[in-house]
Amino acid sequence: MQNSITFLMSNEHKVIFAKFNKILDGSVVDKKEMLELIKSFKDDLLAHMKLEEQAIFNIEDIGSNEMKQIFVKLLEEHSQIRRMLVDFARLDEETVDDLKDILAKHEALEAGTLYPKLDRELSDYLKEEILKKLSEGSVYGV
Ligand SMILES: [Fe+2]
Numbered sequence: 001m002q003n004s005i006t007f008l009m010s011n012e013h014k015v016i017f018a019k020f021n022k023i024l025d026g027s028v029v030d031k032k033e034m035l036e037l038i039k040s041f042k043d044d045l046l047a048h049m050k051l052e053e054q055a056i057f058n059i060e061d062i063g064s065n066e067m068k069q070i071f072v073k074l075l076e077e078h079s080q081i082r083r084m085l086v087d088f089a090r091l092d093e094e095t096v097d098d099l100k101d102i103l104a105k106h107e108a109l110e111a112g113t114l115y116p117k118l119d120r121e122l123s124d125y126l127k128e129e130i131l132k133k134l135s136e137g138s139v140y141g142v
């Protein structure tokens with residue numbers, strides 16, 4: 001289980017969501033600390049999406065059409081998320097809610113559907129290749 005795409009990537013999600021929740025829960029009152037936290041959240045999320053795109057979403061011979069459709073949807077959401085992050089430090093309440101919604105939806109599709117599907121359906125060889133890239137590229141060194 002430890003050596004699965006689901007495990008590695010869900011761990012990254014947890015760290016990123018913990019930072020996002022800390023930004024929103026009002027526990028950080030110091031302005032400098034908040035700006036650093038926002039930067040760290042943005043950097044992590046951008047690095048995570050880049051890693052997914054480089055290690056997973058660009059695989060040509062991924063097999064089923066269903067998998068390809070999931071990739072297309074998730075890639076579109078990455079673009080939306082990136083656009084929202086540009087102005088994140090100045091987000092109003094409505095945009096924060098939008099970001100919250102899209103991140104929750106995105107995480108559910110990845111960790112609930114895509115990653116387990118990849119773990120189940122990919123050949124051992126392809127899975128090893130992906131796991132190697134994910135471990136090397138992970139910001140948390142998992
Ligand atoms: Fe992800």
Ligand SMILES: [Fe+2]
Pocket residue numbers: 049052074078106110
């Ligand atoms: Fe993603």
